[in-house]
Amino acid sequence: MAATTINSADLESFQSVLRYSDRVLALCGAGLSAASGLPTFRGAGGIWRSHAAVQLATPEAFRENPGLVWHFYNYRRHMALGAKPNAAHYALVELARRKKGFLTLTQNVDGLSPRAGHDARKIKYLHGSLFDLKCSAFFCDYKETNNYVDPLVPALEIPKEVPQPTPSGTAGSSEAATASLEKALGITSNDMDISKSEVPLRDVSADELPHCPKCGNGLLRPGIVWFGEQLPSDTLKEVDKFVAESPKIDIMLVIGTSAAVYPAAGYVAIARDKGARVAVINVDRNDIPGGQYGMCRGDWFFQGDASTIIPELFK
């Protein structure tokens, strides 16, 4: 990860503008949760068991192979449940508390912002949550939220390694390092890493998957916005209301996102049209909304890990 360098002049000018800002919008992506140990969407090349994550995150994939898609989401639920919010999540919570006109737009479905105590009135989950479920039958409106059952059904249990006896007294430092990392991630040490296609994973038939308790025959699916699906209309309305009520948006924060997915990425331009100065926080200078030429005069680019930079910026 690139060294985190904060240019003091940029830091000062950013903080002086933030101090007098009434209306602040923050667009967040997977980079916000990277320091919590969760892979980004395009991390590991965006591949999960030789499948492109963007392909698995579609209604077509669920229709074709609900067992595989549920393994994908059960794995991400398990990882997210084992992860902890990082300093960037908490700094956003604090800024939201301080600023009356503040709204976080998160593309993340990992539940770390609410676990950090983010004011629910000042955050919009553009792409849903791993811990919401809904019925996949088009005629059924069953929904449930905050379902933290892990695994969701026994058939989705993540297989465990059979711990290899290490010849007595030779437990090297690497085991200790792995053990402490796994402890940090809260994953039990012998979870097999099913994101790797070489790790055997049993096929799960539809009758072993969670079914809708209301209509009785629909399969339950993750309460997630898949590619090709419309974002929740009430969420879009509430974001538009925040923008419409803002005579001016002072700052648009773009935190740990490749800003390549729409309509989420479109809010950067909308904020600009409302006079916002854009502050991009990203480890990768190439990942700026609209690319290299996406930056305008008066914008800021802070290169480095969000969990280090964000607390510094909001001081």
Ligand SMILES: CC(C)NC(=O)[C@H](Cc1c[nH]c2ccccc12)NC(=O)[C@H](CCCC/N=C(/NCCC(=O)O)S[C@H]1O[C@H](COP(=O)(O)OP(=O)(O)OC[C@H]2O[C@@H](n3cnc4c(N)ncnc43)[C@H](O)[C@@H]2O)[C@@H](O)[C@H]1O)NC(=O)OCc1ccccc1
């Ligand atoms: C790929 C893209 C071009 N496609 C789209 O945008 C599509 C199609 C489309 C619509 N409008 C368009 C306009 C132009 C082009 C295409 C479209 N959009 C849709 O399909 C949307 C729905 C999009 C939502 C899809 N669901 C997700 N997530 C839930 C699933 C799941 O999670 O499984 S999107 C998902 O991918 C995106 C991933 O982006 P990031 O979070 O930014 O992650 P990424 O890995 O890419 O980048 C990480 C960044 O962090 C940085 N980083 C890494 N570590 C750190 C660190 N430590 N610190 C700081 N930064 C860091 C990295 O450098 C990098 O920049 C997020 O949005 C994430 O939520 N729906 C829709 O348009 O419906 C229409 C419609 C209209 C009417 C009726 C019916 C339908």
